[in-house]
Amino acid sequence: MSERFLSAMLDDSMAEVARRVQRSLVVVHNGRRGAGAGVVWRAGGYIITNYHVIAHGKPAVSIQDGSEYPARVVAQAPDLDLALLQIDSPQHPAALLADSRGMQVGQIVFAIGHPWGQRGYVTAGVISSLDTVQTRNGHGAVPIIRSDVLLAPGNSGGPLVNAAGGVLGINTMIVGGDQGVAIPSHVVESFVNQSIEERGGARN
Amino acid sequence: MSNENNPLIALSDAMVAAVEKAGAATLMVNARRRMPASGVAYAPDLILTADHVLERDEDIRVGLPDGSQVPATLAGRDPGSDLALLRLESALAAQAEPIPQPARIGQLVLALGRPSPQGIQASLGVVSAINGPLRTGRGSLLEQYLRTDAIPYPGFSGGPLVDAAGRVAGINTSGLARGASLAIPAGLAWSLAGILVQHGHIQRGFLGVRSQPVAIPAAQQQALGREQASGLLLVGVETDSPAEAGGLLIGDIIVAIAGNRVTDPDELAASLTGSVVGKPTPVEVVRGGKPATITVTIGERK
Numbered sequence: 213m214s215e216r217f218l219s220a221m222l223d224d225s226m227a228e229v230a231r232r233v234q235r236s237l238v239v240v241h242n243g244r245r246g247a248g249a250g251v252v253w254r255a256g257g258y259i260i261t262n263y264h265v266i267a268h269g270k271p272a273v274s275i276q277d278g279s280e281y282p283a284r285v286v287a288q289a290p291d292l293d294l295a296l297l298q299i300d301s302p303q304h305p306a307a308l309l310a311d312s313r314g315m316q317v318g319q320i321v322f323a324i325g326h327p328w329g330q331r332g333y334v335t336a337g338v339i340s341s342l343d344t345v346q347t348r349n350g351h352g353a354v355p356i357i358r359s360d361v362l363l364a365p366g367n368s369g370g371p372l373v374n375a376a377g378g379v380l381g382i383n384t385m386i387v388g389g390d391q392g393v394a395i396p397s398h399v400v401e402s403f404v405n406q407s408i409e410e411r412g413g414a415r416n
Numbered sequence: 417m418s419n420e421n422n423p424l425i426a427l428s429d430a431m432v433a434a435v436e437k438a439g440a441a442t443l444m445v446n447a448r449r450r451m452p453a454s455g456v457a458y459a460p461d462l463i464l465t466a467d468h469v470l471e472r473d474e475d476i477r478v479g480l481p482d483g484s485q486v487p488a489t490l491a492g493r494d495p496g497s498d499l500a501l502l503r504l505e506s507a508l509a510a511q512a513e514p515i516p517q518p519a520r521i522g523q524l525v526l527a528l529g530r531p532s533p534q535g536i537q538a539s540l541g542v543v544s545a546i547n548g549p550l551r552t553g554r555g556s557l558l559e560q561y562l563r564t565d566a567i568p569y570p571g572f573s574g575g576p577l578v579d580a581a582g583r584v585a586g587i588n589t590s591g592l593a594r595g596a597s598l599a600i601p602a603g604l605a606w607s608l609a610g611i612l613v614q615h616g617h618i619q620r621g622f623l624g625v626r627s628q629p630v631a632i633p634a635a636q637q638q639a640l641g642r643e644q645a646s647g648l649l650l651v652g653v654e655t656d657s658p659a660e661a662g663g664l665l666i667g668d669i670i671v672a673i674a675g676n677r678v679t680d681p682d683e684l685a686a687s688l689t690g691s692v693v694g695k696p697t698p699v700e701v702v703r704g705g706k707p708a709t710i711t712v713t714i715g716e717r718k
Binding site: 222229316317318319320339341342343358360374375376 | 422424434436526536538569
């Protein structure tokens with residue numbers, strides 16, 4: 213494989229990752245200053261974001277074409293810094309999910325969000341370490357993904373994706389430090405399942 | 417694009433494999449009060465690490481990838497290059513593989529560390545620059561060092577900077593340049609480690625001269641049989657020094673020591689390091705416009 217060919221193919225793959233993810237990436241407003249990111253997690257208008265993004269205020273969601281929807285808070289888990297929202301746009305495509313239980317240190321990852329208000333901004337790096345943090349209520353020791361991707365305010369609630377564009381986790385502010393931290397997708401998935409079951413809603 | 421043909425996925429898989437391979441040879445080094453640092457298996461029972469992370473000579477413990485910890489003793493150390501070598505009681509480590517060719521600017525690299533029993537840690541970057549030499553104090557000179565933009569997380573000192581195939585391109589340290597992280601190239605680190613195994617320290621020699629670089633005219637270069645545009649003019653020879661004992665004189669121009677060319681003070685320091693120390697060594701000079709070889713027994717700097 214010639215180097216020119218390889219680099220062109222790499223560029224194409226990265227552009228494809230960004231395209232796949234940006235389809236289901238949203239902006240989450242809270243009616244005040246600042247905004248976070250969110251991911252359409254499941255068909256039916258279910259959106260995952262960070263708890264701290266919607267904790268104070270009435271959430272609204274802008275999808276990629278710019279249209280804005282009011283959002284209901286279906287469930288929230290402050291200790292995981294997660295919130296499940298629902299908007300009345302059931303056709304909106306859900307993100308491709310990757311099973312974070314198979315993730316490994318060194319894997320190439322991309323964070324996509326709106327750092328400092330820049331829409332759909334992509335940063336790249338690798339998974340730096342797999343760690344656990346102790347949460348205060350209910351969830352006990354929770355696995356987290358540490359990565360060396362550059363994160364800034366506005367990345368909160370946005371996805372960390374793998375080289376195939378599958379969502380490995382949700383970027384969060386749950387712990388400080390100089391490393392990007394994400395809640396793995398399998399933890400998010402069980403939070404979503406539990407939240408929808410508790411509401412008596414059907415899985416769809 | 418299918419996953420099989422996706423170069424981004426292939427690259428990601430290669431990075432995971434590189435972390436697995438080099439991570440097996442990356443160990444935890446616990447010899448200071450604050451968080452442990454990292455080390456690299458130079459041999460199955462010899463661990464290369466950064467000298468500055470060893471705050472004590474005794475009760476040194478090395479953490480293996482399986483989470484177990486074993487005692488280690490100090491086999492040698494060289495504060496000048498911030499390298500130290502630890503010895504395990506038995507051959508417990510997976511030996512690291514150094515890169516066959518020197519690192520190149522722009523090359524993809526991973527910085528690895530194992531500062532905790534939780535597992536290997538990694539950050540991605542490129543070789544940003546290859547610089548040197550660096551004067552590190554007490555007559556020591558690091559011939560060359562690498563810079564990278566891979567994030568040096570706490571406890572990464574002593575750990576490896578590896579290429580995409582998991583081969584060691586350098587040993588990371590934050591102890592040589594104040595506030596900055598750099599890597600000692602693997603070739604240099606491995607050769608210094610070889611000296612540490614034998615001698616326990618790096619011998620740094622001295623002549624006892626003051627010198628300054630001067631141009632060598634073309635005619636003299638021809639007489640020397642060397643294409644060398646400059647040498648070191650001796651402007652002072654210390655009393656009772658190795659240089660005086662060997663017969664070096666003010667006005668001599670040193671052009672080579674033990675066959676290695678000397679064109680500036682950094683090359684002089686480099687040529688006086690290692691096996692020449694304490695031995696009668698040929699010093700090629702220009703004296704009165706003519707080449708001459710003077711035998712000097714190189715002194716050891718204590």
